[in-house]
Amino acid sequence: MIPSLPSLADPEEIVTLDGSTAPTTPEGSSPVLRPQDDTAQLTGKSRNNSRSLSSALFDTTARTPPVRNICCVGAGYVGGPTAAVVAFQNPHIRVTVVDRDAKRIQRWNSKHPPIYEPGLNDILRIARDGSRDCVVHNEPTNTEASGATASASGCGDTHQEIAVPARQPNLFFTTDVAKCISEADVVLIAVNTPTKSRGTGAGSATDMAAFEAVTAVVAQHARPGAIIVEKSTVPCRTAQLVQDTLALYRPGVHFEVLSNPEFLAAGTAIKDLLHADRILIGSSNTPAGYRAAAALASVYSSWIPKSRIITTNVFSSELAKLVANSMLAQRISSINSIAAICDATGADVDEVASAIGADPRIGSKFLNAGIGFGGSCFKKDVLSLVYLAETLILPEVADYWRAVINMNEFSRNRFVQRVVKCLSNTLAGKKVTVLGYAFKKDTNDTRESPALDIIRTLEEEGPREIAIFDPCCIPAQMTDEIGRFVGAGVLQSNGGPVAVYGDAYAACEGSDAVLITTEFDEFKNIGDLSKGSAGLAIPIRQKALQPDPRPFERAEPTESDLLALQSYLMQSATQTSTLAVQDPLDRFNPVPLCAEDCPDCLVEKATGATGYGASKEHVPKNRLDWRKIYYHMRRPHWVFDGRGVLDIAGMERIGFRVESVGRHSRA
Known part of the structure; x- marks a missing residue:
């Protein structure tokens, strides 16, 4: 039961x-404008006569x-x-x-x-999938990976053991x-x-x-x-x-x-x-x-x-909800407008953002200049707010919010124009590499990705090849999406210039320019890499070990408690071993078997590429060795940083020519 x-x-x-009545929404596909009397129809009473939701939400008579x-x-x-x-x-x-x-x-x-x-x-x-029963040890430990796993399994004083039932x-x-x-x-x-x-x-x-x-x-x-x-x-x-x-x-x-x-x-x-x-x-x-x-x-x-x-x-x-996303988009467009001024004056947008972000009335979030926002939310929600204002006969309000979208498009176009200008105003016969296809790091969500617009614009310049790599997206799916949204004719398999790679170094080999369009940690450099070896894989710095959640506050740990313990044990194990520990609590049931015609399994067998997916979530990642990329690129080794992930001075000491939105070398 x-x-x-x-x-x-x-x-x-x-x-x-405040339970106030919000403005109405436009006609057309969206809900139609209605007289304010409709609010009473929906709420059953007027605003003035309604009780506070806080006093009524958990009223004993409202069970x-x-x-x-x-x-x-x-x-x-x-x-x-x-x-x-x-x-x-x-x-x-x-x-x-x-x-x-x-x-x-x-x-x-x-x-x-x-x-x-x-x-x-x-x-x-x-x-x-459900879970198996297990036993956890309710005592903090600073042991190594093997000890941590043993502790979770219940080794130690029996009075500290907690039996976790199967679910x-x-x-x-x-x-x-x-x-x-x-x-x-x-x-x-x-x-x-x-x-x-x-x-x-x-x-x-x-x-x-x-x-x-x-x-x-x-x-x-x-x-x-x-x-x-x-x-x-x-x-x-x-x-x-x-x-x-x-x-x-x-x-x-x-x-x-x-x-x-x-x-x-x-x-x-x-x-x-x-x-x-x-x-x-x-x-x-x-x-x-x-x-x-x-x-x-x-x-x-x-x-x-x-x-x-x-x-x-x-x-x-x-x-x-619409206002929350619109306000966040506004901040991104605002800092990108300042980045354009920085490029023209010699100011550094990171220093400007740091200075204004120190003001508690402003804050530091969403002040990273770059090629603008993407994703399925910001643009459509700002436009929905624009349409609402237009139908409410508030043209000044509509113009204000539409400017947020216009600035976002300006930032993206300005980035591509800079690429073309630096490459002697032509891409004919040249190879350009795009690093990053998802609209932001640590996701395979490509909806409204800035990279897709950039690829479309670059293709119009007639390059020999546009190579694309993304560490989180499956190459076959990227190829299919580019064919649908840009046109099948742009794909290399159909005689076009666009080719999707499963390896970043292969994508960059022989390239005239590398564009960073997603802020994946793999693409960052670490200061001056000029003393590094050409083939060295540089591990991404591990995050500080999260605290051990034990002893638990409750006699019976919640799912959040168990998840925190599992995460702690996994992180402590990966810091002491090259092998990823997937199930330190030994709770997981077997992964469901795929059907024989599973399209993802077929892609894996055909290409050997799996993206991140379920089996790779906790595999440690390596940063790109930019010295290796430099060695295999064509002169003058252009890199265009659209996300502000590179230390420009360090890249220049290797020999790269770097262009970054609103940023300048301090070497």
């Missing part, structure tokens, strides 16, 4: 924002049955990791991820998940959409909401086609009383659209609609989920809305401190 949820949070521990079954519609970069962590932290809740893409679901059920995120593999191995799988991936929705207490909608490419609002409005289609399916199959949650980033007032769709398909049946936007960054998504700085839940200002918010809050409160659970008006929650 599934145990009931822990008691709900103390009302005083929940952070609450709700515990959540036992969650269905997440959408197995992408939001749905997959979010569902995995929720299942991991709530062994008593069945979490099912549904998607009509059978190949994607097949990969989630294999050792080749479609998404690479540091830490995701360990979460999947417990939640998706059954509670995370499932399937294509049976209707069935899983019909069984769920909570339905999370986590589908893609890109920018419209045609029709009204093209280029700025949010394309809600996939979201609306899923909402219709949910409306038809959800059980009465189910809680419908917006996880996708959506325009403000989408909750009203969801309510209208539910009423259309199921008149007279009550559903509560919540907004629970994600605040995840690619490359740190698992960390962001496990140690979230806030969980935002928007609901209607009614008793039923408070009950629904309380039910969802109880799921998160199993590992998130109650003080970090923020509740708002549902429309405020929707708008807050």
